[in-house]
Amino acid sequence: MSDDSSRRDFLKGTAATLGAAALRPSLSDAALQPRASTGPAPETLLLAAPPLDRIRVGFVGVGGMGTVHLENYLALDGVDVVAICDIDPSHAERGRQKVVAAGQKPPALYTRGVRDFERMIGEQELDLVFTATPWEWHVPVMLEALRTGKHGATEVPAAYRVDDCWALVEAAEKYRKHCVMMENCCYDRREMLAFMLARKGILGELLHAECGYLHDLRSIKFSTDGEGLWRRAHAMEHNGNRYPTHGLGPIAQCFDINRGNQFDYLVSMSSPQRGLTLYAQEHLSADDPRRKELYKLGDVNVTLIRTVKGQTIYLAHNTDSPRPYSRLNTVQGTRGLIQGWPDRIYIEGRAEKSDEWEPLDKFYAEFEHPLWKSETVKQATRGHGGMDFLEDFRFVSCLRAGLPTDQNVYDAAAWSVVCELTDRSVADRSRPQDVPDFTRGKWKTTAPLGIVEA
Numbered sequence: 001m002s003d004d005s006s007r008r009d010f011l012k013g014t015a016a017t018l019g020a021a022a023l024r025p026s027l028s029d030a031a032l033q034p035r036a037s038t039g040p041a042p043e044t045l046l047l048a049a050p051p052l053d054r055i056r057v058g059f060v061g062v063g064g065m066g067t068v069h070l071e072n073y074l075a076l077d078g079v080d081v082v083a084i085c086d087i088d089p090s091h092a093e094r095g096r097q098k099v100v101a102a103g104q105k106p107p108a109l110y111t112r113g114v115r116d117f118e119r120m121i122g123e124q125e126l127d128l129v130f131t132a133t134p135w136e137w138h139v140p141v142m143l144e145a146l147r148t149g150k151h152g153a154t155e156v157p158a159a160y161r162v163d164d165c166w167a168l169v170e171a172a173e174k175y176r177k178h179c180v181m182m183e184n185c186c187y188d189r190r191e192m193l194a195f196m197l198a199r200k201g202i203l204g205e206l207l208h209a210e211c212g213y214l215h216d217l218r219s220i221k222f223s224t225d226g227e228g229l230w231r232r233a234h235a236m237e238h239n240g241n242r243y244p245t246h247g248l249g250p251i252a253q254c255f256d257i258n259r260g261n262q263f264d265y266l267v268s269m270s271s272p273q274r275g276l277t278l279y280a281q282e283h284l285s286a287d288d289p290r291r292k293e294l295y296k297l298g299d300v301n302v303t304l305i306r307t308v309k310g311q312t313i314y315l316a317h318n319t320d321s322p323r324p325y326s327r328l329n330t331v332q333g334t335r336g337l338i339q340g341w342p343d344r345i346y347i348e349g350r351a352e353k354s355d356e357w358e359p360l361d362k363f364y365a366e367f368e369h370p371l372w373k374s375e376t377v378k379q380a381t382r383g384h385g386g387m388d389f390l391e392d393f394r395f396v397s398c399l400r401a402g403l404p405t406d407q408n409v410y411d412a413a414a415w416s417v418v419c420e421l422t423d424r425s426v427a428d429r430s431r432p433q434d435v436p437d438f439t440r441g442k443w444k445t446t447a448p449l450g451i452v453e454a
């Protein structure tokens with residue numbers, strides 16, 4: 001949707017009261033076609049903005065994950081948190097207290113409803129707007145930030161419609177600002193080891209990967225605060241994978257997506273829906289109106305993505321079944337494979353015994369990613385075992401040094417567009433869906449992501 005006013009009308013209302021129309025994927029085939037850039041054609045996909053000595057940040061949405069990022073930013077050098085926006089005044093106030101406790105000036109608070117981020121962005125001198133709102137607000141916040149000359153950072157997924165992915169790319173190109181999706185799982189220790197093994201050729205030629213987001217969120221989805229206020233609504237309105245990037249992001253980096261390689265097409269199918277209905281029947285009182293809700297989202301969604309090099313990626317989503325957590329994180333090459341949950345590896349010629357898994361220890365000793373070896377990162381234990389701090393640390397370091405960011409708007413678009421494409425494929429007997437080339441061909445000449453140092 002490129003028309004801002006219709007986007008606004010479309011998204012009006014609170015997260016908790018999202019109606020069917022607000023969440024229905026747009027099915028215009030035009031959105032899948034290559035588009036002309038509306039701004040100056042980028043010479044490279046790797047935007048480097050002028051360095052910032054200090055970064056003035058405005059946060060939008062400081063619930064669970066926004067607070068994690070806020071705390072990280074307060075622990076980083078060169079960051080001033082100057083404003084906080086949240087529809088829940090108690091969340092904004094909690095954020096204000098954290099900023100003051102960290103020795104910074106009290107930030108301005110914006111708590112006058114779902115569009116008050118516009119007032120914050122209009123009034124405050126900001127370098128960066130960071131949104132950790134419910135999914136439906138990521139795109140409006142990011143577009144407002146970019147349009148007014150700020151960098152934007154968003155939680156995942158950046159967008160869940162094809163049109164919105166294009167809108168983010170077009171705005172970032174037009175205003176020459178970073179538009180980064182903060183995919184923290186790209187910074188987890190084993191994912192970064194897999195990246196190193198891929199880069200160093202230890203896995204051989206990469207052939208196949210398996211990844212996903214397999215996390216029992218049933219109780220969270222029925223909670224009376226946090227994600228319970230908005231996430232279930234999405235399960236009523238779509239049937240596909242609306243949370244693909246935790247699994248797919250790290251694999252995309254291993255496979256050089258947008259940097260010498262591209263997703264080509266995908267096919268997707270969903271199992272029956274059961275988990276949320278069962279949970280409601282078994283845990284909610286007989287008169288709870290949520291027992292009448294009808295969900296479309298199949299408990300297990302599986303997708304196969306083919307890259308232009310012919311590699312295959314299995315991507316799974318399941319947040320509604322009893323099961324331990326996993327992102328799978330399997331990378332198979334011609335010489336062996338690494339796998340997560342449980343962590344294990346088999347490399348032909350290096351394994352002590354043929355046909356037997358080994359632990360990762362000796363590979364960490366030899367191939368640990370430099371960022372995980374840095375003292376700064378070793379001391380940071382907060383946020384999902386350290387990966388959240390590492391992603392914030394890296395992003396802020398890049399902004400301050402004027403370097404291209406590790407993830408950019410093309411990555412945000414290519415990883416997030418899977419949301420609508422899986423819905424389309426599921427709705428159409430798993431027919432293949434082409435993945436748009438958001439780089440408009442520039443992926444062929446963009447250098448692969450390097451092994452960055454702290």
Ligand SMILES: NC(=O)c1ccc[n+]([C@@H]2O[C@H](COP(=O)([O-])OP(=O)(O)OC[C@H]3O[C@@H](n4cnc5c(N)ncnc54)[C@H](O)[C@@H]3O)[C@@H](O)[C@H]2O)c1
Binds near residue numbers: 064184228
């Ligand atoms: N990367 C990760 O590991 C990870 C983990 C959890 C959540 N997330 C992502 O973070 C985002 C937020 O999730 P959460 O768990 O923190 O949810 P949450 O409900 O705890 O927090 C959302 C916050 O946004 C506020 N909000 C809602 N609409 C708003 C608006 N229009 N303007 C300003 N504030 C608004 C809410 O009051 C709340 O404080 C989601 O995109 C989610 O997918 C990522």
